[in-house]
Amino acid sequence: MKSVQRMLEGSRRDCARLITLVENEHPKSKEILKRIYPHTGKAHVIGITGPPGGGKSTLTTRLAEQFRARNKRVGIVAVDPTSPFTGGAILGDRIRMKSLYEDEGVYIRSMGTRGHLGGLSKTTPGVVQILDAYGCDVIFVETVGVGQSEVEIVQNADTVIMVLVPGLGDDIQAIKAGVMEIGDLFVINKFDLDGAIRAKTEIEMMLQMDQRRESIPPVLPVISSAQGSNRSEGIEAVMEAIEDHRKDQVANGHWQRRRRLQARMEILSYMQSRVEAMLIEEIKKTSLDSVYQRLESPRERGEKILETWMKEGQANGKED
C-alpha cells in the first residue's frame, strides 16, 4: 500500500489511483479505506443538491474559487450526470471552469457516468474519505436531489445546500415530498429570473411550517448563471452562511452527532451489501417454483429461505 503513503504525502496521481480502486469496488478497496480512515474527519463536506438545471455546478465553481482565495484546498465530487464536472453539459461550461481544472489546489472527481445513480451512494463516502485524507479542507459533493439514493449521498455532508431556481413549480412539488428536509441552507439561484421573489417567499413559508426543524435555515438569493460568469451576486453571503452553519453545529454538538450518525449509516450499509451477496446465493440454492405458480407468496418463501440461512449462520459467516 505504498500508494496510500504517497497519497498522504501529497501525490495527486496516487490520490486518483486510490479513488479509482475504491470507485470500482476493487478487492483492495477495503484495505485502502482501512488505512486512510485515521487520516479523515478534517474536511468540511458540503453537499450541493437540487433539481437539474438549477446551476449547481456554477454555484460550486464560484464557491470553490472563494475557498481558493482563502487558501483552502478544495475537492469536488460530482455525482450529477447533468453536471459539467461529469461531462454532462455544454462545452462552454467546462471552459468557464478551466481555472479550477488547472489549479493544483483543486481536485475534481466525476462519478456516475457509467450506470445508475443508486449504486454510487455506496462508493461516494469512500471517495470523499480519500479526498479528506489527501488534505482537502473543503469537499463539495454535487448530486441531483430527487430520489432516495441522492438523499443518501448528500447525507454524508456536514452542510447541505439545496439549490433551487424560480419557476420550477413541478420540481418544488417533488422536493416538497421529502427531499426538502435535508437542506441546511437554501439558495435561490438565477435570482434575476421572473418569479424569483415569489419563489423565495414560498420556500420560506414551507420551511416555517416544517415542525421538525429547530431553526429556520437561511434562504439566499444568488445570481451565478452559467451565461456570463462575471455576473455573480450573493456568493459572499453563501460563504458566510456555510461558515455560520459550521460554527453553530460545532457549538451545539450537532456536528459531532451528525458525523456519528454517518459512521453508523456507513457500518449498516457495508453490512447490508455483504449480506445481500449472501442472500442472493441463498435464493439461488432453493426452488422458487411454488412462487412462480403463485401457490406461495414471495414473502412466505423469503421468510423460509431466511430461516434456513439464519440457522446455517456460522457456516455462512466466513469471509468472502
Next chain:
Amino acid sequence: MKSVQRMLEGSRRDCARLITLVENEHPKSKEILKRIYPHTGKAHVIGITGPPGGGKSTLTTRLAEQFRARNKRVGIVAVDPTSPFTGGAILGDRIRMKSLYEDEGVYIRSMGTRGHLGGLSKTTPGVVQILDAYGCDVIFVETVGVGQSEVEIVQNADTVIMVLVPGLGDDIQAIKAGVMEIGDLFVINKFDLDGAIRAKTEIEMMLQMDQRRESIPPVLPVISSAQGSNRSEGIEAVMEAIEDHRKDQVANGHWQRRRRLQARMEILSYMQSRVEAMLIEEIKKTSLDSVYQRLESPRERGEKILETWMKEGQANGKED
C-alpha cells in the same frame, strides 16, 4: 380476513382498506399479501416513467380511457409527487381527470405524498398485487424516472413506457446515465413543441447504439398535452405498441422470465428489509467508539459486528 374475501368479490371499500394496510406496512400486511397472491398475475402492469413535466399523467389518462372503451378494468397507482393523481399538480388537471374518478371501472391510488420516494419501492408491489387480485385488467404505475428507487418501482411492470418531451436536454442527459435502458417503448409527448423531430431522432440513435438491446423499441410521437384535452394524437399507436409488446414478450418467453425475475427481486427485497431491522439492533448492541475516534474504519467494525451476528445465527432467526 373477511376484507380479503369481500375485496375478491368486488368490494371497492375493502380494496381501499387493504391497500392502506399494505401501504402502511401494518402487521396484517404479510397475511393479506399471502392470501391474495394466488389471485394475482392476471393484470398487465404498465409502468409510466420519465422526468417531471413530461405529461405522464395526461398520457395515463388518455390510455386509461382507451382501455375503458375496450371494457377493461383499470388501476392507476401514482408514486409521482408531481402527478395530478397524487394531488401534486394544478386543479385544472384534476378536473380534466374527473371522468376517471367517477368511473367505477377505474381504481386510482395515490402514494408518495408523505415521505421519501425510496421507501415506496418497498410497498408498491403489494399495492399492485391487490389491484391485480381485485380484478384490474390493466394497472398503470406512474413514477418520476430519475433515481434508482424509481427504477425499482417500474421494474415491477410488464411493459415500461418512458415518456420524454422535446427540449429537455438536461433530462435526456440524466436519463442517458442508465435509466434509459428500462424503457420498452418510448413516447415523445408534446410533439407539437419545437425540436420534437430532433428529439425523436436523438432518442432513436441512442437506442440504436445500445448494444444490450435485442431489438430497438418503438419511439412514438404523441400530443396529449394537459392544455386542451381534446387535442390527443398518437394514442392509438401507443395502445397498439402496448399490445404488440405484450404479444411479443409472451411469444418469446420474456414475459414469464421477467415475472420470475420480479418474484426473485421481491423475495430478496423482503429478506433484506427483515435483515436490516436485525442489523440495526445488532449495531445498537455494540460500542462504536473506536470508529468515532477514527481508530477503526466503518467497514472493519461492520465486518466484526456481522461476524458476531452470523455466529449467533439461530438465536436471531426468530420471528419478529
